[in-house]
Amino acid sequence: MSNTIAVRIADFLGNFPPFSLLEAGQLLGISEKVKVLYFEQGKMVFSKGEAGHDYFYIVHKGAVDLQKTDKEDLPETIDKCDEGDVFGLRPLFAKENYQINAITAEESILYAIPLTDFKPFAITNSEVGNFLMESFASNTRNPYSNEHRGKLFSEEQDVILKKEALFDLQPVQISKKMLMVTPGTSIQEAASQMSKRKVGSVIVVENKIPVGIVTDVDFREKVVTGKVKTSTEIGKIMKSPVICYSKDLTLAQAQLTMMKHNINHICITKDGTPNTKVKGIVSEHDIIFSQGNNPSVLMKAIKRARSTAKLNRIRGKIMFLLEGYIKSNIPLTHISKIMFELNDATIKRVIDRCIQKMDSPPPVNFAWMSLGSQGRKEQLLQTDQDNALVFEDVPEEKLEETRSYFLKLATKVTKRLNIIGYEFCPAEMMARNPKYCLSESEWKQQFTSWITTSGNDEILLCQIFFDFDISYGDIKLTNAISDHIFDTLKGNRHFIKGLAVQALRNPSPLGFFRQFLVEQDGEKKDLFDIKKRGIMPLTDAARLLILDHRVKNISNTADRFEKLAQLEPNNKEIYQACAYSSKALIKFRTRQGLLHKDSGRFIDLESLGKEDKIKLKRCFKSIKDIQELIKVRYETSFYL
Structure with missing residues (x-):
């Protein structure tokens, strides 16, 4: 007769590494030796200086805080372990006492895994050994630690690699054509x-x-x-x-x-x-x-491309490069930088070629602004175009003639970007729209109107245009607009509070019992919108807080949170967790997009494994935490 308790333990452990790397028989054998331990909230599992136990632990239910102590022997939480997290590995690798405390953050059930029974698998199975070594070396399991913020989807190692080194780490393209x-x-x-x-x-x-x-x-x-x-x-x-x-x-x-x-x-x-x-x-x-497919080779190819069709073919190679980086778990920070440069070079080349096809050169200096994810340096997959154009002020009698030239240029550019794979913006938020092809003075007037009027529509438009990056042209024009925006924002608490309300329009994507909130009707019914419910709440929060600190020239969401962590040391852990979660969610969306050959925005949760769902939920805790901070700081309860 089978041991039903051991079978249940095996079913649970099999969802998480390193146990998921074991064969079924091995897993069941280990499960038969597992001890099931119950702890009330606030109970010590082990403490600093205590001799190593004969077990390491995995959280079955509840949560465990890992704490270090400062010079005054005061505890500081460096990591939080919840369902499926492994901790207490020191006795497996080092014959020395524990270096940290492990204390239950809530009522918890832990599985204690005997070291003597598990150690042979760590030695004979390289994947198991590697996982345990990484966990032991980091001593942490989630994004809240200061030194090693978890590894959601094998994310973010603090390394610096050259583009050539990143290329070498790609999986090689395998030929199925074999005899x-x-x-x-x-x-x-x-x-x-x-x-x-x-x-x-x-x-x-x-x-x-x-x-x-x-x-x-x-x-x-x-x-x-x-x-x-x-x-x-x-x-x-x-x-x-x-x-x-x-x-x-x-x-x-x-x-x-x-x-x-x-x-x-x-x-x-x-x-x-x-x-x-x-x-x-x-x-x-x-x-x-x-x-x-080397980034340097692709960059040269883009600059030499003499047709839109050629740029389209190069774009295919860029997507192959991206897929290789994602498969190799290259940190998103490095992927984003390379993809941004390649995307930016493509836009520049398209604009250059379109200017050559115009009947005359530009009548005055201008700048092409990329908005949205490209403006934030977060565009990995090909998504909708969001762009705008600013040109130098001209005499009133020359204004419409000048605008007509740039509208014609913008129409050519957006058409070719569409051929390459960048869809037209459904809301027509593109430089070919006369609303977004303005002179410097007109743009300043437009932002003044948006900021001082402060209706919901105006705030939404402002949010989009606050995340711009110059892709082509005269940087003096975009700098002048940026300076004007910050001058207009100065002292305008009503507008900042309006931004705060907008930043809370998409609450934490978890409902009762930590269930995901999915679309309730329409074509996407029962699918999870990771952009609306995951990525955008963090983007909106970072934009609000960085603007309130009057910090210019940082548009990337994760970079904004890292800067906020420097500016507000008392909220450092929340901001660092948000930075990590932002990158992890973007990388997860990219994986889904590459897998399903789409934007990766809408996800069928039933297709995800339990481990991915749990890790997503950890990221969503960051959304809840940052939104609570915003509610308190900006006193938004009256407006919600």
């Missing part, structure tokens, strides 16, 4: 099939398990030279064993492996060993071809 034959196939037959399939190698398999490989180099050296007859079985000339990797092989690994083993082909198998079926092949030619 497989049995060892008894004649060389002549194999060569004939290689010619028909137009491939440079043949994988020798038995029951689809790779036992050898023969390349065109082998044919030249052994067959063409007459050393071996064409009637010979191909198994006689194959190289064995085959060098194999899993599908996550990076470009750097592929290059090093080929140099180390003096080979020009690598076989891709299910588990990266020669013991499982062949899934694809990587050749030296594939790696050389992939060099075309």
Whole structure:
């Protein structure tokens, strides 16, 4: 008769790493040894200086605070562990006392995992070992820690990498176009099939398990030279064993492996060993071809592009580059910088080419402003166009003639951006709209009107235009507008409070019992809107708070929160958590968009694993915390 308690424990543990990395039998064996512990709120699981326990712990229900003590021996919470989080790993790796306190933040049930029973898996299973080592090294599990803010979707390592290094960490593009034959196939037959399939190698398999490989180099050296007859079985000339990797092989690994083993082909198998079926092949030619997706190469290609069709093809390579970065879990900070530069270069090239196609050069200096996610340097996937144009003041009699020129230019630019893949804005918030193609003085008047009128529509428009970045032209024009905005905002508490009310229009996306709030009707019924309910509340909050501090030239949401953490040390943890959550949610949306070939905005929650749902909920705690801060600071209860 099976142990039903152990089965239930195994079902729970199997949802979380490192237990999810174990085989079913191993997991059940561990679960039979687990101790189930109950703690009231405020009880110590272990304390600093205490000898290591014979167990490490995972939270089943409730929450546990991890605390360090300052010089005066006062506790400070550095991390919060909730459902599925592992802590207390020190005895597994270091024979020394605990360095922190672990105390229950609420009534909790913990599973205690015996070290002696689990340690063999950490040694023999590299994935398990790596996970535990990272957890041990960081001592934290979520975005609230100061030094290592969790790893939602393997997010944000505090590293600095060059663009070339980021490129090398991409997964290599795997070819499914491969030829497989049995060892008894004649060389002549194999060569004939290689010619028909137009491939440079043949994988020798038995029951689809790779036992050898023969390349065109082998044919030249052994067959063409007459050393071996064409009637010979191909198994006689194959190289064995085959060098194999899993599908996550990076470009750097592929290059090093080929140099180390003096080979020009690598076989891709299910588990990266020669013991499982062949899934694809990587050749030296594939790696050389992939060099075309290097950011530096793409940037040069954009600047040289002489047609919209060429830019569209380059855009496809940029998306492949993005997908590689996401798969490799490159920190979003680095991904965003590279993608912004490539997007910005594309916009510049389109504008340059459109100016060349105009009947005359621009009559006065102008600036093209990117708004929304591109203005905030957060645009990874191709989303709607949001842009505007400002031109130098001209005499009244020249105003409409000048505007007509720039409207014609903007129409050409937005049309070509649409061909490349940037959809037209449904609300026509584009530079081709006369409302958003204005002179410097007109823009200043427009912002004065928006800020002093302070209706809901005006505030919404202001929010969009507060997040602009110059993509092309004279930076003096956009700086003048920015200075005017801050001068007009000075002392205008009524408008700031209006912004605060707008920042609260999308409350925390969790309802009763921490359930996700999904769309209730329409085409997107039962889907979760991660932009509206997750990303935008953080964006709105960061914009409000940074404007109130009168900080210029920081438009990125995460950067704004990091700056706020410096300006308000007493709220540092909240702001850092929001910065982390902003990046994590954008990265999660990007993953979904790449997976489903769309904007990633609407998510089918049923398709997510339990672990991802829990991690999303942690991010949404940041929304609740920052909105509570805004309610208190700006006394918005009267307006809500």
